């Protein structure tokens with residue numbers, strides 16, 4: 001749950017404050033542009049997590065069928 005929340009956290013380019021992602025990508029403090037603070041390798045980890053989840057689901061299905 002906590003990890004899912006951080007997915008929507010973005011950092012303001014202007015004042016460096018964190019804010020929730022919104023359609024305009026605008027900082028609620030100064031109106032600056034919100035950017036994704038995470039380096040690209042984080043999305044790679046997400047990708048592998050998805051594969052791991054798929055693997056576990058398949059193993060789970062095998063055991064309980």
Ligand SMILES: [Zn+2]
Nearest residue numbers: 012015027030
């Ligand atoms: Zn700002």
